[in-house]
Amino acid sequence: MIKQTFYQRLLALHYVLPIPLNRLEPLLQEDNDLTACEGMSSYQLSRLLRLTPERARKFKEAYNKVLGTPLVQAYNTNNITPIPFNHPYYPKQLKTLYDPPTILYAKGNIDYLTMKNYVSVIGARDATNYSKDAMSFILPPLVQNGIVIVSGMAKGADAMAHQATHNLGGKTIGILGHGHYTRYPKENDQLYTIMEQHHLTLSEYPPYITPQKWYFPMRNRLISGLCDALVVTEAKEKSGTVITLQHALDNGKDVYCVPGPITSILSLGPNQSLLEGAKPVWNGYQIVEDFQDLSFQK
Template sequence: MYKALANSSPRQLSEHLQSKNIQPITIYDRSYPDLLKQIPDPPAVLYASGLTDILDLPCRLSVVGTRDPSEAACNDIKQLLPDIIKANTVIVSGLARGIDALSHRLACEREGYTIAVLGFGHDHLYPKQLQPLYQEMLSSQLVISEYPPYMKAERWHFPERNRIISGLSMLTLIVEAKKKSGSLITADCALEQNRTVAALPGRIADTFAAGTNQLLSEGALPVFSSGDLLDELNLTQRL
């Protein structure tokens, strides 16, 4: 990242950010999320586009899962999240295919709030098929990245991005994950940050549930209803 920043002057970067309506939020700014400051390796800068006031909302739930979810997992999310969104909980995810995109869409459709955390700069959306969702979120939600806008996606950016997804919330929900997946990296980040991990139980024969079932066997919070999440978020009284 330092090499990339060295290739443009501060003035060039500032002009580019202004032209894209991207606001840099440093760790010293009032609007920088307090929860994110508490993680071991907080990003020095967040490049934010959209409604930055969403960062002021106190309650957030991070939701991550496979890029190729089962129909059952999609149905579970559609059943779980509406009550969470109704309780003014901000849904945080990674703007990836599958569970991430579905979680963002549900928040938009229910007129709630959601934050997308990118693993690349704003100039290089990946994957391209999420362009309509990205544009919608720019107008009514919030999209952030620790990477300057001209930085393309690199493989190692996504594990780095995951610590921000978990770091923005006290509770991270893992929906569907294989034994080796980016979602489990996010769960590990949450545990390292002393945050709570929740998971949806799955069938023992389902490879996409192997990771979540493993998390449950290691002590993750089992989720069978939105009430389980609301209880953990201390939001039941706000319904």
């Protein structure tokens, strides 16, 4: 029998049970190289992984079966690079999250994960041309200064941010709420091709995972977690965009909002957030200067 490495065992475990690192840590503390996991009782696995006894039994059966599957080869064939939590390219800023991803599945230019500064640019799925116009003032200075633009590959403002960055010759990362075998939403099919060929898409889910509505709030914490600063163009008062914004504020990130016309429902989120501590932004040089000031202070 071929001896499995920790990397292979971790891939197999995560394929069967794609949980964040905080859920996996009790098991790793007891079995740090995962050599004992396949021989553990269902009771032990239930206790360490916080599973019901029945789920633990099914996990053990599936895990032992997947151990013999050539996952590394399958991922390589599909140009997917798994980046586990102990990989040198794993973003250190994600490790500060309460629930860091156990593995990031990357497709595209993984060197983007070694860059110095990241700014997330997000907004409403039904964003208007106001978002596009705002980005024409905000993105060029960021791109010119080598800042990587992060967004969520959703339709609307996210797609605008990725496409505009590409058109400017910049670097952009798309964070997915599903695995790489799915392109969602369908309207962004061409954008996926651009991102995978020229930029980078990231997911914390194995490639076979399909979109589910509860995965997108999980994705949003990575959008805010990866960035040094976050920009919101348009958003309704209660929306996933505002939740991401709040997550960024709670984690000490600089948050910038584009002030919007009071006649638009998509201005309610940014305008309200300006009252709660976000900074108004109308030009990317404001963010660049803040970055330079921060570097000087360090």
